[in-house]
Amino acid sequence: MEPYTMTKKIKAKALELGFYSVGITTADDFTEYAETLASRMPDYAAFKRMLGPGAKVHDIHPEAKSIICTTWDYSKIAYPEKLGASVARAYMSRGYVPKPDSMNGIRIREFHQYIRSLGCSVYEDVTPPARIACARAGITSFGANNFAYAEGCGSFVILHTVVVDAELIYDTPTVERRCPPNCQLCMDACPTGALAEKGRLIPEKCLGYNHWIGLRRTYGPIPEELRDANGCRIHGCDLCQEACPRNKKVLESANIRDPFLDYLDGEFDLEKVLLLDEDYYNRVVYPIMYNYITDLDAFRRNAAIALGNTGDPSHIPALQTAVETCQRDFVVEAAQWAIQKLGQERGHTSPS
Numbered sequence: 231m232e233p234y235t236m237t238k239k240i241k242a243k244a245l246e247l248g249f250y251s252v253g254i255t256t257a258d259d260f261t262e263y264a265e266t267l268a269s270r271m272p273d274y275a276a277f278k279r280m281l282g283p284g285a286k287v288h289d290i291h292p293e294a295k296s297i298i299c300t301t302w303d304y305s306k307i308a309y310p311e312k313l314g315a316s317v318a319r320a321y322m323s324r325g326y327v328p329k330p331d332s333m334n335g336i337r338i339r340e341f342h343q344y345i346r347s348l349g350c351s352v353y354e355d356v357t358p359p360a361r362i363a364c365a366r367a368g369i370t371s372f373g374a375n376n377f378a379y380a381e382g383c384g385s386f387v388i389l390h391t392v393v394v395d396a397e398l399i400y401d402t403p404t405v406e407r408r409c410p411p412n413c414q415l416c417m418d419a420c421p422t423g424a425l426a427e428k429g430r431l432i433p434e435k436c437l438g439y440n441h442w443i444g445l446r447r448t449y450g451p452i453p454e455e456l457r458d459a460n461g462c463r464i465h466g467c468d469l470c471q472e473a474c475p476r477n478k479k480v481l482e483s484a485n486i487r488d489p490f491l492d493y494l495d496g497e498f499d500l501e502k503v504l505l506l507d508e509d510y511y512n513r514v515v516y517p518i519m520y521n522y523i524t525d526l527d528a529f530r531r532n533a534a535i536a537l538g539n540t541g542d543p544s545h546i547p548a549l550q551t552a553v554e555t556c557q558r559d560f561v562v563e564a565a566q567w568a569i570q571k572l573g574q575e576r577g578h579t580s581p582s
Contacts, residue, residue, distance in 0.1 A: 318466025
């Protein structure tokens with residue numbers, strides 16, 4: 231099949247399956263991306279984990295010709311308020327690293343199968359850096375907060391890339407930052423100063439990084455200097471996206487209810503996350519927080535910090551139970567910190 235016809239078929243199928251947009255770029259190396267990442271990550275082992283083989287596709291598959299890039303829009307959902315105070319939208323969407331048996335997982339599988347049916351080889355063992363790939367494919371631009379933006383849904387998009395051996399018709403790159411001149415609202419909104427400058431994140435200060443322990447690959451305490459800024463979050467943070475003027479319209483117009491999220495919102499309870507058991511984990515936590523955290527004690531730790539920031543001393547008995555029953559030092563320490571903070575706040579509000 232000649233490239234033009236195959237390109238048209240692939241793009242039409244992507245849209246039929248529910249992707250928001252689709253573009254195509256070459257399988258050429260992402261040299262500048264790799265060099266920039268290397269300059270910012272002195273830990274070589276961490277750099278290799280972060281980079282993976284995707285920045286140099288031809289090192290793995292010399293025969294690769296194209297990268298098909300898609301976005302999936304999760305901006306239209308009216309995310310529940312209580313759940314949204316603790317969990318970032320991308321995770322509530324169930325689109326980021328979707329489970330194979332989920333609707334988003336099935337969508338990706340069907341797309342790959344369709345591409346194969348056209349006679350292409352699909353290389354699932356190599357994953358190009360999605361943000362730069364999608365910009366090179368002309369379907370996203372960048373924000374100062376490091377997120378990818380797609381016209382019509384702001385930064386609330388999930389990106390997916392597919393490497394194939396077919397030469398297709400390539401789209402015009404949009405590798406640029408389209409933020410308003412002199413805007414730094416995202417930087418100002420970050421409660422921990424993780425956005426040190428436009429387009430540059432300090433991972434160790436990012437709340438999301440600390441929730442899932444990031445590249446350290448070992449669980450431990452959340453740094454004390456970040457805890458007050460954490461608020462009630464236990465899995466990710468949306469503050470830099472919420473502050474962005476490029477997201478203003480999509481945030482104001484989000485009005486589609488998700489019945490499953492509404493159900494989880496009614497079931498969600500930080501104390502139950504603190505004293506997490508397998509049943510509650512499987513019913514309420516895992517369905518939207520399966521992406522990174524595999525140790526239930528990390529959820530317990532995060533919930534302890536979140537409870538300490540509620541300002542509600544009624545949570546102290548649950549926190550004391552955690553101190554007495556949890557086996558991991560970093561959970562006990564977080565619960566003790568929360569008890570102390572809530573106890574101080576109770577003292578401040580007591581009649582003199």
